[in-house]
Amino acid sequence: MAFDDKTRGRLQKLVTECRGLLTDEFRIQVQQTYGLDPNTGAVTPLDRLTHLSAAERETADLLRQTLAHYLASEGLADNADHRVPIIDRIVREQAFTVLNRLAALLMMEARGVLLPAVRQGQQSKAFELYKMVAGSALGETGQAYQAFLFSLFDEFAQELPALFDRFAPQGRLFPREAALLQVLAALNHHEIEPLWPQDETIGWIYQYFNSKEERKAMREASQAPRNGRELAVRNQFFTPRYVVEFLVDNTLGRLWYEAGQGASGLRERCQYLLCSPRDVFLRQFDRDDLRPGSVPALVMAAKWDDLPPFDDTDAGLQAMIDFAHCVDGYARVPSEAWDPQTHQSLHEGRFDAYSTQALWDALFMECRTDRHGGDGSIYRTRWFMGACQELLRRCRVTEPQLQVKLIPYRRLRDPRALKLLDPACGSMHFGLYAFDLLLVIYREAWDWEQAHGPGSLDVSTAPDAGLLPLCQTYTDKEDYLRDVPRLVIEHNIYGVDIDPRAAQIASLAVWLRAQRAWHDEGVKAKDRPAVGLGHVIAATAPPAERELREQFAAELDELDAELFRKTLQLLKGVPELGVLLQVERELPRLVRSVFGEHGSLFHEADVEQWRKAEGRLRAALIQFAHATKATYQGRLFAQDALQGLRLIDLCREVFDVVVMNPPFGALAANTKDQLSNSYSRSKSDLLAIMVERGLDLLRAGGRIGAITSRTCFFLSSFQKWREELVLSSARPEIMADLGLGVMDDAMVEAAAYVLEKTA
Structure with a gap:
């Protein structure tokens, strides 16, 4: 289904309606139930909220700790004026998360991951089965349905914690029954139903959650963005599908097409992939194919003094052309082998017998001559000029089309070693289409390895990944193809955004794309591999609570504590800069300042030192977050620090493709x-x-x-x-x-x- 203006307009209406319903609901909840006034910033002391149940009291406490964490992260003093925008942020995040969760469940239903659970609300098939098991233990229908949805959230939080973790700061609240039913009615409108199978739907929901009026107000208030949120909102424009395809076809698609010497199904699959009959693929020269005594054989052996007279025949000329098609072949041919005086008669007398392919070869040789600095005189004879005119006549091309494109030889890569990054990923629209191409690439990689043997796929760009040949990793092709959607998420697609909501959406989008791939192949939900964390990162502010920082540092040894403090300093500015903060350039100096000098460059010793120290920091942060004495604010502190370490790791990667x-x-x-x-x-x-x-x-x-x-x-x-x-x-x-x-x-x-x- 195409997302035309009418479709997008209807979806925008839905998002606006749901945002209004959820925002109003949560503003009432934080004020009347939890004692946070969104209008004045006043915070009612917990001991005065005597009407709360134990669970509600816990939520009220966690909301206050979230408020304190956000104030510290933005460097704001804890006063009423500063609390107002932070409480507004909390409300906005809760509304966005609930809408995304419900939309995600609807998209899962469309991909065979889940029985109908949201599509028919409290009359859904999945909920009916749930009630049969739970009986009356969960209370009235509204309470039971909420418990049912919470159980789904907890299940999917194992693979999508950024969206479904109910203990994350952006997911603490849930609408009461009346508001929930209104939202469900809007989501289940018959005009919206056809959109849930579409991968782009969740991206348009993200696009429309911030209104045009809000962006306009930001621009009127200041010509330049004043903070990270304004930068994200003001530049939040969904990329049209045809632009996405055009760019991904000619980056990821083109790299695979060229490495495969043009023998790829992507040529037909990618409608915007710019290929040409003038593409000339340089080959790897096979010494075993050389005829003893031939000019190429002598050239390869570097016996320059033993060159025989040039073989003045069509076969001899073709041998030299074949050699020139190889990697650096032309560069190794001595200029005497192309002496125009020696072959003048051949070139002047035989051009009529040449095929169109031979004429293309002539143009190719001209191109290589120019590239290697020769004057190309052999093809500036009357023969070459006549050949060009003949080529124009036969191929009906114009003179600018005579340019031949030389494509350098590259070994075909193991697809697990290919890395694509979107550094401003939004809802991961580029990654979703790249996923389509990667499914083709993985399938072709298996066939290539079967034809050329184990080790024929290049893994040199991923030396630390420990990648064995595909045939040694999987029992058969079926086993391999079933795992491919997981491999794409865990190996190939990377994304960063300064808007945490975008990272939430992007993680969901690629996960749903994997589910659709399995659904299309008839793989049942129970047989689908579990998907790891992936590589979508929110560029969040490093934790700024001094007391928590010192408390955590006290649990480390002296050097690791110093490294941690300096790493947090290095990450300052991440919410506005994302990957523009060149952390990988500063990291060597930081490591040496803590552990000692190892030279002027980032040597292997520095890399290993950082890896070991980072591993210790990760383990300590996880332990700190899960310690029995840890507060909720302490867990938020640890999570933000871990996110910063993930961003550093991403910036140290080297990518094959960047699209944005x-x-x-x-x-x-x-x-x-x-x-x-x-x-x-x-x-x-x-x-x-x-x-x-x-x-x-x-x-x-x-x-x-x-x-x-x-x-x-x-x-x-x-x-x-x-x-x-x-x-x-x-x-x-x-x-x-x-x-x-x-x-x-x-x-x-x-x-x-x-x-x-x-x-």
Whole structure:
């Protein structure tokens, strides 16, 4: 089902209605039940809330600890004025989480994960079965249905804790029966029902939760974002599906297509993958195929003085062309082998006999000659000019189409070693489509290994992963393919967002995509592998409670305590910067400052030192969070610290693909100086900084695909960025000038483009 204007309008109406219902409900609850006034910021002491049950008293206490944690994280003093926006944040987070949970259950029903539980509300089949087991022990229908939903939340929290953990700070409240029934009625409207099987639905829910009016008010209040939330909300534009496909096809899709020498089903599967009959794939030269005494054989043996006269036949010429098609083959051919005087008559007399393929070979050789610095004189003879004219006639092409694209040889990679990052992931729209392509890639990788043997897939880019050949890891293809959706989440797709709600949605989106893959293949829910945590990270503020920090540090040895304090300092600014905070560059200096010097670069000793120390910190934080004496605020402290360690690990990865719809425009006031110093070539606009950072995180030969404002390609303020990044450390591959009206209501002329990292 296409998300056309009418469909999106109906979904926007639903989200607006549900947001209003849930926000009103939770504002009443926090004020009347739990003693937090959203209007004045007043907090009623717990001992005065005598009307609360034991469970409600616990919730009231946890809400107060959450309030204190958020105030500390934002560096705010605990007073009424500062509490008002924090209480508003708590209400907003509770409303968003409940809506996402219910929507997620509806999407699970559509993917065969769950029997109808929300679609028919209290008359649903799953709830009827639940009541048969529970009997009357859970009270009235409304109470029983809430207990039933809570049991589902707890079950799915094992794989999706960011969304379903009922003890997380954003998931403490739940609507009372009257409000819940209104929300369920809205979600189950017949016009909305066809949307639940669609992967994009949850992304549009995220898009519409913040209204256009709210974004407009933010822009009117300040030209530049004033904090991380404003930066996220003001740049929250859902990327159209065709743009997503265009960018992922020509980054991830293109890398796999090229490594497979064009023999991939992606060529037909990817409608926007730009392929051409002029693509020339360089091969790996096989010495066993060389004929003794042939020119290529002598060249490979480097016996330059023993070169025989050039074989002045079609076969001899073809041998040299075949050799030139190999990796660095042309570069190793001595110039004497291409002496135009020796072969003038051949070239002038035989061009009519050449096939179209031979003429393409001629153009290929011309291209290689130019690339390696030769003058290409052999093809600037009358023969070559005549061949070009003949080619134009036969192929009906225009002269600009004569350019041949040389594609370097790369070993086909083990798909478990491929890494794709969206550094501003939102609802993970890029990751969802990449998931589609990765399913094809994994299937083709198995067939390739079966044809070429164990070890034929390259795992050199993941030396620490301990990857065995696929055929040694799985008993058969069926066993392997059943595990592929899990592998995609745990190995391939990475995402970061400064909005914790986006990370919540993104984790859900890729998990649901895995469930749909199993559903489509007829894999029953009980036979689906459990999915690990994945690599979607919220760039949350490092914990700032001094007392808790010192309490935790006291449980560490002296060096680890010092490392922890300095790591928290390093992560300052994460809520506004996300991956733009270049933590991996500062990490070596930080490690050496604590554990001693190991040289001027981040040597293996430093890496190992950090890994061991980080492992100790993780274990200590988990223990701290689960200790019997730990407060709820202490658990929040530990969780935020662990999230910071995960972000550091992500920034130390090297990626094959970066795809994004990054924020653009003016830099946030509180990060402007820091970003200008760190990204001097790109400081004119946030989009330019995001592209530079994306290139930083890529390996050589990797690709970045982005949709941004088109102004970066012609405004003088971007000149340094264009010259020193786009045209120096990268090579532009493709660009589509899209114009206005591409990103929902963003008034910007957009361009989608792909750059290949060259250095």
